[in-house]
Amino acid sequence: MQVPIYENILKSNDYLAEENQDLFNRERVFVVGILGSPGAGKTTLLEKTISALKNVNLRPAVLVGDLATSRDAERIQQHGIPCAQLTTGGACHLEAQQVNKALKDFDLKTIDILFIENVGNLVCPTGFKLGEHIRTVVFSIPEGDEKVEKYPATFQKADCIILNKIDYLTLQSFDVEKPKREAYALNPDLVWINCSCATGEGIEEWINYLKTAREKRLNENG
Amino acid sequence: MHEMSIMQSLFKILVEKAKAAKAQRIRSVTLRIGRLSGIEADLLSTAFQVVSKETMAEGAELKVVTSPFQIKCKQCNALFKSSDRLLFECPECGSKDVQVEPDDDLMVENMEVEIASSDL
Numbered sequence A: 001m002q003v004p005i006y007e008n009i010l011k012s013n014d015y016l017a018e019e020n021q022d023l024f025n026r027e028r029v030f031v032v033g034i035l036g037s038p039g040a041g042k043t044t045l046l047e048k049t050i051s052a053l054k055n056v057n058l059r060p061a062v063l064v065g066d067l068a069t070s071r072d073a074e075r076i077q078q079h080g081i082p083c084a085q086l087t088t089g090g091a092c093h094l095e096a097q098q099v100n101k102a103l104k105d106f107d108l109k110t111i112d113i114l115f116i117e118n119v120g121n122l123v124c125p126t127g128f129k130l131g132e133h134i135r136t137v138v139f140s141i142p143e144g145d146e147k148v149e150k151y152p153a154t155f156q157k158a159d160c161i162i163l164n165k166i167d168y169l170t171l172q173s174f175d176v177e178k179p180k181r182e183a184y185a186l187n188p189d190l191v192w193i194n195c196s197c198a199t200g201e202g203i204e205e206w207i208n209y210l211k212t213a214r215e216k217r218l219n220e221n222g
Numbered sequence B: 001m002h003e004m005s006i007m008q009s010l011f012k013i014l015v016e017k018a019k020a021a022k023a024q025r026i027r028s029v030t031l032r033i034g035r036l037s038g039i040e041a042d043l044l045s046t047a048f049q050v051v052s053k054e055t056m057a058e059g060a061e062l063k064v065v066t067s068p069f070q071i072k073c074k075q076c077n078a079l080f081k082s083s084d085r086l087l088f089e090c091p092e093c094g095s096k097d098v099q100v101e102p103d104d105d106l107m108v109e110n111m112e113v114e115i116a117s118s119d120l
């Protein structure tokens, strides 16, 4: 006998992600998911972002997912902001339920923007919503200009793409227009930012993007 | 391997539906996996075999339906498909100004089950 089902396989994760987002909305916390390969510069970007956000009177917090170590969390904690670490014990991505548990480590009332740094991986986290309002994918010049072509699923779901380490452009042949064009073919509503955490290029643009996206979201939620 | 986690989610749904249908055994399961879902269809069958061991789905066949990438040229409006590599260039007019259909389906469509004759 055939049993029709027609259900989204990840519906239980989607449901928990929605619950997370309801909680964020109630507490007026804007949540940004950060994805990217190991070494792309996710944690470095967050460190730069923390300082810049403090200057515009927004209170950041960070939840870091990592396979085993707490090195990233230690780096963030030096900036004196709320930070929690989720070690996945080898799992290649975060899931909504883990994020929900980790939220108990935060006082959401004292946070304006929460960043969730996912496990360094361009494939596995893609299908797992966490409750974030926007997703940012960080990739960097040394990784080569074929990243978007190779991992279209991840880039298609990015609201913002940070092409980091743009300071390496002088050292390496890299066609910036290629991945950019491909990313817009996957998602025409995308925001693309060339960035260098070494020189500070693009950081202001990124902060402005975050501010605008956050205000838009807060207005939508009333 | 996130395919494992996806298979576990799938199994929760299958077991629930199988119980509701009073099924004794699951013979086959059909999934629809979009090209932009981030899932490797090939890896799913291995994960399925592992997760289905000693369950009512042990030995069941996993059928995975995928569609080719669908791309539209914004210059000449041509629609084209590609089943292996994602093309970012229109084969009709050569334009690189294209739009890719965001097919990220991750669906379980149906399953084939056996029901004990006494329950029929």
Ligand SMILES: Nc1nc2c(ncn2[C@@H]2O[C@H](COP(=O)(O)OP(=O)(O)O)[C@@H](O)[C@H]2O)c(=O)[nH]1
Binding pocket: A036, A037, A038, A039, A040, A041, A042, A043, A044, A045, A120, A164, A165, A166, A167, A168, A195, A196, A197, A198, A199
């Ligand atoms: N030259 C240069 N190095 C960078 C930049 N951003 C990050 N890095 C370096 O790249 C390495 C990996 O960065 P990290 O933030 O740990 O990457 P993550 O694994 O994505 O969190 C570190 O040594 C950083 O100092 C950049 O914009 N330019």
Ligand SMILES: [Mg+2]
Binding pocket: A042, A043, A044, A072, A117
């Ligand atoms: Mg990091």
Ligand SMILES: [Zn+2]
Binding pocket: B073, B074, B075, B076, B077, B078, B090, B091, B092, B093, B094, B095
């Ligand atoms: Zn064309």
